Amino acid sequence: MTAPLVLEDNRVPVYYAGGAGIDEFRGISGTTGPEDWVGSLTALPAAILPPGHPADTGVSRTARGSLADLVAADPAGWLGERLAAAFDGHSGLLVKLLDAGERLPVHCHPGRGFARRHLGSMFGKTEGWIVLAATPDARVWLGLRDRVDRADLRAWIDGQDTAAMLAAMNELTVHPGQVLYVPAGLPHAIGPGVMITELQEPTSFSVLADHTAFGVGADAATLGVGWDLALSCFDLGGYAGRLDELLPVPRPVVPGVTSLFAPAADEFFRAWLVECADAVTLPEPGFAVVVVTGGRGELRWSGGAMPVTRGRTLVVPAAAGPLQFRGQVTAIVCRPPEV
Template identity: 75%
Template sequence: MTAPLRVHDNRVPVYYDGGARISAFRGVPPARGPEDWVGSLSRLPAAILPAGFPADTGVSRTAQGSLADLVAADPEGWLGAPLAKAYGGDPGLLVKLLDAGVRLPVHCHPTRDFAQRHLGSLFGKTEGWIVVDALPGAQVWLGMRDTVHRGDLLRWIEDQDTAAMIAAMNALTVSPGQVLYVPAGLPHAIGPGVFVIELQEPTSFSVLADYTAFGVDPDAATLGLGWDLALSCFDLGGYADRLDALLPAARPLGPGLRSLFAADADGYFRAWEARGDVTLPVASFAVVVVTGGAGSLLTGADRMPIARGDTLVVPASAGPLTFEDTVEAIVCLPPELP
């Protein structure tokens, strides 16, 4: 495989509502589902897979078949030898289009260390958001304003006192183009009317402090670990005076190209924004989300027309990508290896 492949709408069933902005972005008829897993080799875990859905729900489909099957058949061609070896044929990356129709629950995700010790996983779930669209005044909540004691959080959870949880957090009004970094452990929630491209480690691990309103039971809310252990996932430190760490400034990489996340995120994922005529400096497995304009994507002798709403998966063997004309795109890349 030496050329990019288009991946189309890949909605995954989850416990909250939304999805209208995904359909509008893609220019497709309205469809249910607030999460579209893009260029995904990840499956929705069997424990939370609704009845009637296939076992590989979550894996992207291309004109050449399942992306997981394609990568398994040629891991070095798709991922490059170092990445194929590092994670056993997994790119270490999951990209989502996420459109919150309601406020998501207050929750956090385990770190890699916690996931390796308690969940049998190489990956935790550090993530980052690039806001594509947002209603005026739409908000997200990131981290606690001031340090919260474990006992207070446990009491809020026992009482399902969502108002107290939200009141203790940093509320941020967001707008298109904004970038937010969400390290594992950070309590957070996304408000209604926020549509993001989410880059994350390839797991579905979430510890939900706020769960009854979403029809989730305590066992699922704690990943089956119980609150004594699951509560240790939460970073309860105060972030009011260190929000800059969660609001990264872009790093220029050259004309028409910049890195949207700070270097701290490179070990988990990278997002490069390409605007206009630009050639990327490296060849890599990539997931491309075209956020604006129209033009062409060149790989070697192949030229593919692309426009806003298109999503593609790119094998490392395709060589460095070149964008032409008025295209604006987010190139989502795997973790930078040591």
Template identity: 45%
Template sequence: MSADDALGRRPVKLPANQPERFYRGGAAIAALRGTEPREFGPEDWVASCTTLHGKRDVGLSALPSGTLLRDAVAAHPEDWLGATHLARHGTDPALLVKLLDAGQRLPVHCHPSDRFAAAHYGSRYGKTEAWVVVGAAPGASVHLGFAREQSAETVADWVARQDTPAMLGALNEVPVRAGDTVFVPAGLPHAIGAGVFIVELQQPTDLSVTLEWKGFLDDAAGGHLGLGFETALGCVDRDGWADRLDTLVHGDEEGAAPVRDLFGAPEFFRAERVRAGAELAPSFGVLVTLSGTGVLRTEHAGDVPVSAGETFVLPHAAGATTVDGDLSAVRCLPPA
């Protein structure tokens, strides 16, 4: 791949981008990609223009030429993003995509809303997210939202005492399997269980309020990101969700359609399950190929072969694209 991959005129295949994290995992990512597993490589940040919280460049994706994708987009924004996206979001792709393989249960945590992030973290974006379950071990589950409403005092007490049984016990435990989709609005406390492998779409920040920090982070400051829990816990959704889980979790609806929308949250991000015969409108996007092989037939960049385990960043300037072959993939897109 030459330096031309930075111009934003053709799809670019990306290498893995796995910053070291505080929890174990990554075997499923290695199996999908055909690489060697890393004990603390549970996340692959795909086509990332976002850094880990408090880091200068950790988390940023590099193109095969060595150019950071963030720099390439800044240099050729209309080719990468398109004029409409530029008018709304500037040169920010407004999207973060990860492969996440939980080798152990993640801690109970949540993410701030746009309003809370702007007021307290100086960030344009909060962090609403959604998951496409790629694989799940037998009996695997996730925890989503409190089953019943909790008082601010109760939640603060659990956090102060680091009462893991109380926090987990108060959340809804939801079994998941491959093909399921899960929407996680900002503020919703959650924890991904061991053995769950997902494609994760997020608003482009690394802002997490970690209620259950002990045993995962070095200290409480990592849990509240410097705000103090008295303030940080103001972002937690303390409502009861037991009767509303069907608005968040949906089973596999795999059918014959070549393109199927996965989430009804176009103000945050979009995702499509893609297979042969798909006709894709021009857009900046991220393609994660889950199985099979095929060809992306682009309007302006020719044919691009694609195989299982490969990830691509797709520029707007490549134009309309059709998909041939037996592949199954997820295309992740910025807000509408």
């Protein structure tokens, strides 16, 4: 397989509201749900899969079938030899379109060490956000302002005191184009009116400090390990004086291509912003998930070309070779971890 494949909407059932922004972005109607998993080899875990949904819900579908099946049949062609070997035939990447219709819970995600020891996974859930759309008052909460004692966090959780949790966090107004880095362990929440492209490790591991209002019980909120252990996932350090660690400054790569995350994110994911006014060639080939965010043009690879326009998403096999954009088009090229 050498040609990129178009990815249609792939909504996944989750516990919070939203999704209208994804419909607008894709130019469709009649779908539901705030999360569209793009270029996904990852299924929603059985423990949180609602009844009646297929076991592989979350895995992307293409005109040629399940993306997971395609990659399994030709891991080197899709991922390249090094990436296929590094993660046992997985890309190590999950990309989402996420459109929040209500505030998400205050939560964090476990790191790789915790995931290996307690969850049977080589992946934790470090993530990064690229804001696609935001209402004028759209906000996120990112990290604690000042260090919080573990006993205080436990008291807030036991009392489901969401107001205290949010008051202790850095509240940020966000705007389209903004980039935010969310390392594993960082407490965070996304407010209504925020739509993002999210890059993350390919798991659904979340520890929900704020869970009762969302109909989630303590067992699911702690990934089944209980609060005594789950609390160790939280980064309780203060970030008021070091928010720059969470707000990366884009770095030029080649003309028309900007790297959106700091080098510290490379072991988890990479993202290039392509701003093409005529022709832009990407600096290296490889597996990628492409989210076209504006304009229209053409994507070329070693064996062909296809038109691209705002709202289109694609998955690109490593065997496609070097990619070139033509026309007046902007896109986010989501890349797997550097291996």
